[in-house]
Amino acid sequence: MVEARIPHSLQEALILMSQATYTIVNGATDLLVQKRSWSGTIPKFSQPPLYIRGLKELDYICERSGMLEIGATTSLETILHHPKTPKILQHIILTMASPAIRHQATLSGNIQNASPAGDSLVGLYLLDASIVLHNRHHERVISIQDFIVDVRKTMREADELITKVVLPIDKFSQCAYTKVGPRKTDAIAKVAFGGLIDIENDRIRDIRIAFGAVYKTVLRSRKIEESLMGKDRSAVPEMKHVLLEGYASLIQPIDDQRSNRWYRKTTALNLLEAFLDSISR
Numbered sequence: 001m002v003e004a005r006i007p008h009s010l011q012e013a014l015i016l017m018s019q020a021t022y023t024i025v026n027g028a029t030d031l032l033v034q035k036r037s038w039s040g041t042i043p044k045f046s047q048p049p050l051y052i053r054g055l056k057e058l059d060y061i062c063e064r065s066g067m068l069e070i071g072a073t074t075s076l077e078t079i080l081h082h083p084k085t086p087k088i089l090q091h092i093i094l095t096m097a098s099p100a101i102r103h104q105a106t107l108s109g110n111i112q113n114a115s116p117a118g119d120s121l122v123g124l125y126l127l128d129a130s131i132v133l134h135n136r137h138h139e140r141v142i143s144i145q146d147f148i149v150d151v152r153k154t155m156r157e158a159d160e161l162i163t164k165v166v167l168p169i170d171k172f173s174q175c176a177y178t179k180v181g182p183r184k185t186d187a188i189a190k191v192a193f194g195g196l197i198d199i200e201n202d203r204i205r206d207i208r209i210a211f212g213a214v215y216k217t218v219l220r221s222r223k224i225e226e227s228l229m230g231k232d233r234s235a236v237p238e239m240k241h242v243l244l245e246g247y248a249s250l251i252q253p254i255d256d257q258r259s260n261r262w263y264r265k266t267t268a269l270n271l272l273e274a275f276l277d278s279i280s281r
């Protein structure tokens, strides 16, 4: 038998986590699927569940010191409708699940789940999000790229809670997000593509490109992005071939029940090509 805990404050949650190992239950929209039992009996947890979704002190979204801070129990639906939420993240959340699930699901749950097809992750990689973790004694801040280390593996220690996600305020003039799945929403991505550009007087000041579901984590190459920085947008067509080849050598999809390697790679490169064409137009 496992004993569930429902802490009433962050401090109480962290004290409990310093004394035993728990399964953190936030919106439970991933966990209840992963732990379901086909016989219809209640889900089985090997470690006692610690329910954090009711922690009001982690339910917020606010601007602080020029950054956007999103508390760990804030619902995706609240993030979607906040005026400061970066456009790319709004586009992405609109493709995630259904409104009912989005009222329950959280960003921190999507992050800790660390699926290569986790939709919000494409946006968080593009925005260089930071993940803030607390245990009873200290705080750690880790970039999303360092935090997610492999398929469903993160740097979180058992006694640590993700307490917030920190994002820069939106500065990009153009953003693109395409999720390819059996339906426009309420479906897991076969492949996803996201791009951000900041252009001034036809010069590319900043450009970011990320792919979901084609690698063990979200795929982003700073080296390739840097080759475009400072270039005039009219230079993109002649660079396109090299850029496509560069990403083709990095993309390593798998075959699974949703799609196959060939489809994923071809589609990812087609989406990239359409994005590059949109820059020079």
Ligand SMILES: Cc1cc2nc3c(=O)[nH]c(=O)nc-3n(C[C@H](O)[C@H](O)[C@H](O)COP(=O)(O)OP(=O)(O)OC[C@H]3O[C@@H](n4cnc5c(N)ncnc54)[C@H](O)[C@@H]3O)c2cc1C
Pocket (backbone or CB within 6 Å): 023, 024, 025, 026, 027, 028, 029, 030, 031, 032, 033, 072, 095, 096, 097, 098, 101, 104, 105, 106, 107, 108, 109, 110, 111, 112, 113, 117, 118, 119, 120, 156, 160, 161, 162, 163, 185, 186, 187, 188, 189
């Ligand atoms: C019908 C349906 C449709 C879905 N559609 C999509 C979709 O389109 N795209 C997509 O990406 N996902 C989708 N999902 C998956 C899920 O909704 C998201 O991953 C969601 O963001 C998970 O958030 P949660 O709060 O429910 O996480 P939970 O299920 O509560 O937790 C997920 C994992 O994160 C851990 N965790 C949660 N919060 C914290 C924290 N603060 N600190 C440390 N660890 C934590 C948990 O222990 C668990 O391992 C769907 C799920 C369902 C049921």
